[in-house]
Amino acid sequence: MIGKELDLAFEDMNNLKLSAVLHDIGKIGIEDNILKKKAPLTADEFLVMKEHPRLGYEILGHIESLSEVVDGMRFHHERPDGKGYPFGLKGDEIPVIAMIISVADTFDAMISNRPYRKGLPPMIAWQEILDNRGTQFSEKVVDAFDRAFKKTKMYRPEKMEKIKKAG
Numbered sequence: 001m002i003g004k005e006l007d008l009a010f011e012d013m014n015n016l017k018l019s020a021v022l023h024d025i026g027k028i029g030i031e032d033n034i035l036k037k038k039a040p041l042t043a044d045e046f047l048v049m050k051e052h053p054r055l056g057y058e059i060l061g062h063i064e065s066l067s068e069v070v071d072g073m074r075f076h077h078e079r080p081d082g083k084g085y086p087f088g089l090k091g092d093e094i095p096v097i098a099m100i101i102s103v104a105d106t107f108d109a110m111i112s113n114r115p116y117r118k119g120l121p122p123m124i125a126w127q128e129i130l131d132n133r134g135t136q137f138s139e140k141v142v143d144a145f146d147r148a149f150k151k152t153k154m155y156r157p158e159k160m161e162k163i164k165k166a167g
């Protein structure tokens with residue numbers, strides 16, 4: 001939906017779809033006691049986990065015909081403010097496909113249940129994405145996400161105050 005809102009060309013849409021499916025493939029190189037841990041990661045474990053885009057590049061990087069797909073995967077944890085990982089790229093250095101996956105992946109992670117916490121209501125996750133526009137996420141991608149989100153049944157502005165009060 002974000003790709004459509006950004007009017008991506010047919011080929012870019014296909015690259016986005018494939019890259020979105022493959023974006024965490026590097027996690028197969030992360031040991032199970034970290035990957036499947038049913039509690040938040042320690043700082044050291046998180047350092048290991050942060051290697052997954054690099055490991056994904058080791059798996060797919062040699063396939064030249066997939067270079068756009070590979071870049072979407074490789075840079076999906078980068079941030080426009082340079083505080084992302086593993087490379088610390090900034091702003092326009094990060095391909096738009098990677099920035100789309102970043103927003104979609106973060107939204108999905110926030111609304112999903114984990115063994116150690118319940119997923120957030122979609123409206124709260126939506127607000128969180130908007131609050132990090134231009135720092136964690138690309139401005140134009142957040143704007144596209146916002147437009148797409150408002151076309152879904154998850155957009156319930158009347159619920160917002162209630163949710164906030166309930167904490």
Ligand SMILES: [Fe+2]
Pocket residue numbers: 023024052076077
């Ligand atoms: Fe990831």
